[in-house]
Amino acid sequence: MPRTPRPTGPDDGRRANRVLAVPVTLLTLVTAFFCWAALVTRPAGPWDDGAYAGIAVAxxxxLVAATGALGLWLLSRRALGWAWAAPALILAAVAAVRWASIA
Incomplete structure (x- = not known):
């Protein structure tokens, strides 16, 4: 018995890929929170190793959350577009610059 083909159209597969917008958004929010935490943490002085360690961990x-968001975006880039990846990329750059500035 022959199989009936699935209907194809301009929205074929896009709805399933839009489901990935939820974890991409959540991971971008996690990235934003830890980026904010790294930016507002100020060491009391050069002896404050705990603050420097906290900034590095944040x-x-x-960076890990931004990488996850970008990885999920790559799976569904046709449905989501570049506007979904831009915040994670910008926040990853901010986190990398902040991490490099504490060294």
Whole structure:
């Protein structure tokens, strides 16, 4: 018995890919939070190793979350577009610059 083909149209597969917009958005929000935490944390002086470690960890978590958001975006880039990836890219750059500035 022959299979009936699925209907194809301009929206074929895009609805399923838009489901990935939720985790991309959540990971971008996590990236923004840890980026903010890294930016507002100020060490009391050069001896404040705890603050420097906190900044480094916040930057690392921000970069990991941004990488996850960009990875999910790559899976559905046809449906989501560049506007979904831009915030994660910008926040990853901010986290990388902040991490490099504490060294």
């Amino acid at each position: 930057c690392l978590v921000a």
